[in-house]
Amino acid sequence: MPDRVVLTINGVTMEVQRGTTVANATVLAGQPCRTSAGGAPRGPLCGMGICFECRVIINGRLHCRSCQMLCEPGMDVRTDV
Amino acid sequence: MSGQMSSRGRRYFDVLVVGAGPAGMAAAISAAKCGLRVGTVDDNFHPGGQIWRTGSRGVPVAEAVRWFEAFERSGIDVLFGTRVFDQLERGVLLAETPLGISELGYGKLIIATGARERFLPFPGWTLPNVMGAGAVQAMVKHGLPIKGKRVVVAGSGPLLMAVSTYLLKMGARIPVISEQASWRSLARFAVALSGQRVKIGQALRLKMELARIPFSTSSWPVEAHGKDRVESVSIWRRGRVENIRCDYLACGFHLVPNTELASLIGCRIERGCVQVDDFQQTSITGTFCAGEPTGVGGVELALVEGQIAGLAAGERTAEACLLFRKRKRGMKVVSALEDAFRLREELRRLASSDTLVCRCEDVSFSRLQPYTAWRAAKLQTRCGMGPCQGRVCGPATQFLFNWNTESVRPPIFPVLVESWANLADKPNPEP
Numbered sequence A: 001m002p003d004r005v006v007l008t009i010n011g012v013t014m015e016v017q018r019g020t021t022v023a024n025a026t027v028l029a030g031q032p033c034r035t036s037a038g039g040a041p042r043g044p045l046c047g048m049g050i051c052f053e054c055r056v057i058i059n060g061r062l063h064c065r066s067c068q069m070l071c072e073p074g075m076d077v078r079t080d081v
Numbered sequence B: 001m002s003g004q005m006s007s008r009g010r011r012y013f014d015v016l017v018v019g020a021g022p023a024g025m026a027a028a029i030s031a032a033k034c035g036l037r038v039g040t041v042d043d044n045f046h047p048g049g050q051i052w053r054t055g056s057r058g059v060p061v062a063e064a065v066r067w068f069e070a071f072e073r074s075g076i077d078v079l080f081g082t083r084v085f086d087q088l089e090r091g092v093l094l095a096e097t098p099l100g101i102s103e104l105g106y107g108k109l110i111i112a113t114g115a116r117e118r119f120l121p122f123p124g125w126t127l128p129n130v131m132g133a134g135a136v137q138a139m140v141k142h143g144l145p146i147k148g149k150r151v152v153v154a155g156s157g158p159l160l161m162a163v164s165t166y167l168l169k170m171g172a173r174i175p176v177i178s179e180q181a182s183w184r185s186l187a188r189f190a191v192a193l194s195g196q197r198v199k200i201g202q203a204l205r206l207k208m209e210l211a212r213i214p215f216s217t218s219s220w221p222v223e224a225h226g227k228d229r230v231e232s233v234s235i236w237r238r239g240r241v242e243n244i245r246c247d248y249l250a251c252g253f254h255l256v257p258n259t260e261l262a263s264l265i266g267c268r269i270e271r272g273c274v275q276v277d278d279f280q281q282t283s284i285t286g287t288f289c290a291g292e293p294t295g296v297g298g299v300e301l302a303l304v305e306g307q308i309a310g311l312a313a314g315e316r317t318a319e320a321c322l323l324f325r326k327r328k329r330g331m332k333v334v335s336a337l338e339d340a341f342r343l344r345e346e347l348r349r350l351a352s353s354d355t356l357v358c359r360c361e362d363v364s365f366s367r368l369q370p371y372t373a374w375r376a377a378k379l380q381t382r383c384g385m386g387p388c389q390g391r392v393c394g395p396a397t398q399f400l401f402n403w404n405t406e407s408v409r410p411p412i413f414p415v416l417v418e419s420w421a422n423l424a425d426k427p428n429p430e431p
Helices: A022-028 B021-033 B060-074 B133-141 B158-169 B183-192 B196-207 B260-265 B299-313 B318-319 B326-339 B345-349 B374-381 B393-401 B417-421
Strands: A004-009 A012-018 A057-058 A061-065 A076-078 B008-016 B038-041 B076-081 B083-089 B091-097 B101-109 B113-116 B151-156 B177-179 B220-226 B230-237 B240-245 B246-252 B255-257 B287-289 B357-358
Touching: A004 A022, A012 A022, A022 A076, A022 B113, A022 B133, B008 B021, B008 B091, B008 B299, B021 B038, B021 B060, B021 B299, B038 B101, B083 B260, B101 B260, B101 B299, B113 B133, B133 B151, B133 B158, B133 B246, B151 B158, B151 B220, B151 B230, B158 B177, B158 B246, B177 B230, B183 B326, B220 B246, B230 B246, B260 B287, B287 B299, B287 B417, B299 B318, B299 B326, B345 B393, B357 B393, B374 B393
Parallel strands: A004 A076, B008 B038, B008 B101, B038 B076, B101 B287, B151 B177, B151 B246
Antiparallel strands: A004 A012, A057 A061, A057 A076, B083 B091, B091 B101, B113 B255, B220 B230, B230 B240
């Protein structure tokens, strides 16, 4: 199995180590996961699927907790839910 | 593979265990030994929970490996990526799986849902790269490069030391560990556990490994600074505020039990902990609870509680009784932890009036101040009504305002609309 995974975050292609969570990929891309109701950038807080701060759109599916999902080849990740 | 499928994905288990951390694994293995059909669900993709999370580049400790192997060998049906969100009727839970909704029927239920970090609001805590201490560790285990990064570790509890040791090993630089508890209460903690050679040995080893890092007691974060992400943090330390540059602030104030599922089912909960009898049985006959939800006591206690719960669910009470002494020793940790890492008064005053308390709905401290109860604040401000459903701000407001935040409403986790659409025949849970 290849060691690297290629995916896109907001349309920009990036490559990560296999086993990297989507949350980590967004941090590596320097992208906040979402914008709060008040307009502030937010990133992962709890790292274990309870805070929902890391929610993003993955392959069109809304509200995915990116800290609990691994990057997969060809994945289309959209932040700023 | 056991378990029966119906058109909507219904499965039945003699014993259903929710959570595959140490308590859940121990419970499932013990119940399986009794010859029962056992199912375990967990929202992660691996067993081990938070404490034994291995991730993509972790190496599990020897004790964890033994439990993983036993867990794998015991013929338990394990459903990963599965999150229980409601109860359809007594004895049937609803769970969201990667493939859709499943009904999980059971004869006996064992709740082993673990604990989460407690977060307290202070100015700047909502900036990206301010995370829980355990959260940073989990992220690094799953591929976040930390080598050469500056990580300030702050908050409270034994987790701070464990996380710092791990991060150091992974090449992070830790300018300071800031522990809100006093040196005196940490010393008392060490004495209270002096009967436990293993624990003290671990503590000493940690202390040595951490010898190169400034470890401040009676110290806490005052404000995180930065524009798009955290760039520095002001720490109260040695009687003054010090500004420390950092790439990450790893900050959690000890742990809070995850009691939402127990509460949903109607188990009695007191002072934030699920109440159980000698056999780990809750106030509901046939429903057991093990590990952190009954009181935060660490992995050794979780394992023995899990074993007792599993054996009791399998009606092997005599065997369960043999473990009572071991559990009693472990229980000492619960009260020692509670005493040592009790949150100090000063932390109630960290939030300024515009500091957000509810991160989901952007509700500030000053908007909550007029209220005397959680329910009224929720209805009027939407505090705790966002996707996390109060898991973050609930324990915070409990500390800040003394609100009782234990009640839950189904679904206990948000579920996608299309999942609900598949549940047309379920009665509306709203009163």
